[in-house]
Amino acid sequence: MGLSRRDLFKLGGGAAAVVGLSHFPIFSARASRGLEVEVYAFHCGILKTQTQYILKDTRVGVPFDIPVPFYLIRRGGDWVAYDMGNNAQVAVDPIGYWSQSVCEAYMPVMKPYEAFRIQIKKLGLKPEDLHAVIVSHGHLDHCGALEDFVGTQVPIYIQKKELEWVKAQVESGKRTAYIPDDFKQLGEVNIQQVDGVLDLFGDQSVMAIPTVGHTPGHQSLLVRASSGKNYILAQDACYTLENMFACIPPGLAHDIPDSMTNIYHFKAMSVIGAELVPPHDPDWWAGKPLAPQKLIV
Numbered sequence: 057m058g059l060s061r062r063d064l065f066k067l068g069g070g071a072a073a074v075v076g077l078s079h080f081p082i083f084s085a086r087a088s089r090g091l092e093v094e095v096y097a098f099h100c101g102i103l104k105t106q107t108q109y110i111l112k113d114t115r116v117g118v119p120f121d122i123p124v125p126f127y128l129i130r131r132g133g134d135w136v137a138y139d140m141g142n143n144a145q146v147a148v149d150p151i152g153y154w155s156q157s158v159c160e161a162y163m164p165v166m167k168p169y170e171a172f173r174i175q176i177k178k179l180g181l182k183p184e185d186l187h188a189v190i191v192s193h194g195h196l197d198h199c200g201a202l203e204d205f206v207g208t209q210v211p212i213y214i215q216k217k218e219l220e221w222v223k224a225q226v227e228s229g230k231r232t233a234y235i236p237d238d239f240k241q242l243g244e245v246n247i248q249q250v251d252g253v254l255d256l257f258g259d260q261s262v263m264a265i266p267t268v269g270h271t272p273g274h275q276s277l278l279v280r281a282s283s284g285k286n287y288i289l290a291q292d293a294c295y296t297l298e299n300m301f302a303c304i305p306p307g308l309a310h311d312i313p314d315s316m317t318n319i320y321h322f323k324a325m326s327v328i329g330a331e332l333v334p335p336h337d338p339d340w341w342a343g344k345p346l347a348p349q350k351l352i353v
């Protein structure tokens with residue numbers, strides 16, 4: 057009796073059986089030791105910007121309001137933050153904290169209750185309760201709450217190249233998307249440098265993968281949810297679905313060819329069943345549940 061293509065899927069765990077890629081993390085059917093894995097999303101206000109800053113050379117001058125997401129992932133009893141949104145001070149004095157020139161391109165609209173420390177209370181958590189923080193990159197709308205981890209032992213995982221770039225940008229004195237005050241207590245938090253892939257729990261349930269291009273050390277997150285489905289929390293490696301479907305580079309990129317390589321890879325991963333979560337895509341987020349509801353189960 058011959059095996060049908062459908063039988064091969066059943067035996068081997070999805071597409072992996074057919075194409076012989078079962079060693080590759082996102083194809084593996086290995087469960088995360090039976091623990092639940094789910095994702096909660098938070099929006100730290102919005103940025104009022106223009107389309108060309110999101111989709112390079114596209115609809116120049118057309119206003120574009122984008123959400124600022126960060127995430128908490130629960131795996132069993134452990135909670136992991138992926139990014140932290142804007143600094144709390146942005147809700148009080150955005151121009152004073154970010155500068156006039158930065159706010160001209162990205163004007164934040166944020167309420168005090170949208171700060172990281174306050175929002176995670178929705179899930180009964182304080183910063184010191186977290187198992188880990190994974191930072192996609194050091195930009196102002198992703199890495200604003202490092203100060204919340206001063207005095208804790210919570211490991212904060214950042215790619216080595218991103219950390220080097222953060223320090224260089226801060227030392228340059230230039231007004232960029234790296235805000236010096238976001239890093240003034242860098243030496244007082246438990247920074248853990250990553251050089252490559254981070255499989256946080258060793259079971260492929262939460263994996264940070266380098267997606268350099270937008271910045272020199274950007275990393276995205278792969279999450280395998282309880283359902284067995286794989287998700288790509290892309291953060292700024294792919295701002296919107298239009299960036300991916302129309303193959304448009306991000307409006308802000310350290311290296312455009314590298315940025316496009318990420319987008320091509322995400323496109324391929326989407327074809328084989330991983331769902332991309334585009335951070336700054338208001339259409340994608342419309343109607344999506346935010347914490348305390350679950351985004352992904």
Ligand SMILES: [Zn+2]
Nearest residue numbers: 193195270292
């Ligand atoms: Zn960014």
